Amino acid sequence: MIQPPDSASQAVRPSAQDTTGLVMEARSLKKIYGSGEKSLAVLSDANLSLRQGEMVAIVAPSGAGKSTLLHLLAALDTPTSGTVYFANKAIETNDDDAALAEFRNRAVGFLWQRHQLLPDFTAAENVAMPLLLRGEDFTRALGMARKWLAEVGLENRADHRAGELSGGEQQRVAIARALVTGPSVLLADEPTGDLDEQNAWAVFELLERLHRTHGLTSLIATHNLALAARCDRILGLEHGVLKTRGALASASEAPGGEAS
Numbered sequence: 001m002i003q004p005p006d007s008a009s010q011a012v013r014p015s016a017q018d019t020t021g022l023v024m025e026a027r028s029l030k031k032i033y034g035s036g037e038k039s040l041a042v043l044s045d046a047n048l049s050l051r052q053g054e055m056v057a058i059v060a061p062s063g064a065g066k067s068t069l070l071h072l073l074a075a076l077d078t079p080t081s082g083t084v085y086f087a088n089k090a091i092e093t094n095d096d097d098a099a100l101a102e103f104r105n106r107a108v109g110f111l112w113q114r115h116q117l118l119p120d121f122t123a124a125e126n127v128a129m130p131l132l133l134r135g136e137d138f139t140r141a142l143g144m145a146r147k148w149l150a151e152v153g154l155e156n157r158a159d160h161r162a163g164e165l166s167g168g169e170q171q172r173v174a175i176a177r178a179l180v181t182g183p184s185v186l187l188a189d190e191p192t193g194d195l196d197e198q199n200a201w202a203v204f205e206l207l208e209r210l211h212r213t214h215g216l217t218s219l220i221a222t223h224n225l226a227l228a229a230r231c232d233r234i235l236g237l238e239h240g241v242l243k244t245r246g247a248l249a250s251a252s253e254a255p256g257g258e259a260s
């Protein structure tokens, strides 16, 4: 559950830091898959502070743990240890209760590495899905979905089945679905990974525009260094630790490996 900030132990976030404008934090995140000889430590001590309005890129090689980190931040998976804070409250993923469902549905918009649209449903139905899951009226949900499809430039595709759309169009539908619930944080897992260069730029520019116009705080995993360079800052992920990367050519590490 999402703990109140004044409750005991892990719910209380570290106080030494200036928390002004902090939207999301990760503290000492560790993720080990499996156990015994087959165990795989993907995140060892990942720390992150996202401030209101920032657009941050994570650039790291395949297998470094980008998706793992984003899933933990979205409370889609549970860390082996460490804590994720949203608006200064610890997110507790052990209890599958209403507060956690609310966090997943409303606080965070998630763009999956594979867009995960339902191919036999229309674009509008796909976008409406998160609203229907939280009990929104069907007509109203479809109306909001159409509005969001217009916002991503796909009003004329609303009634097309998702499986019939091009890769770039499918990614736009996925963006509309991620944002239709009005989240404050957008977590995007390689949103341009499957697109050609022209579509990748178009989708990234769309993300930039939506980030700005909707006052989002965005964290974007990408392999595309040119796109990452347009973000406010770039993080690397090495040996399970997040590092600040200064610029493309001169990736420099922050003291202590803290990415804040």
Ligand SMILES: Nc1ncnc2c1ncn2[C@@H]1O[C@H](COP(=O)(O)OP(=O)(O)OP(=O)(O)O)[C@@H](O)[C@H]1O
Binding pocket: 033, 034, 040, 042, 060, 061, 062, 063, 064, 065, 066, 067, 068, 069, 113
């Ligand atoms: N559920 C799982 N069980 C076991 N190992 C996993 C699981 N999910 C991921 N891994 C492993 O953890 C490591 C990190 O995976 P992750 O998907 O987070 O990497 P990534 O940085 O997103 O890579 P890519 O750029 O290819 O998407 C990989 O070695 C992967 O095989």
Ligand SMILES: [Mg+2]
Binding pocket: 066, 067, 068, 113, 189
């Ligand atoms: Mg990944």
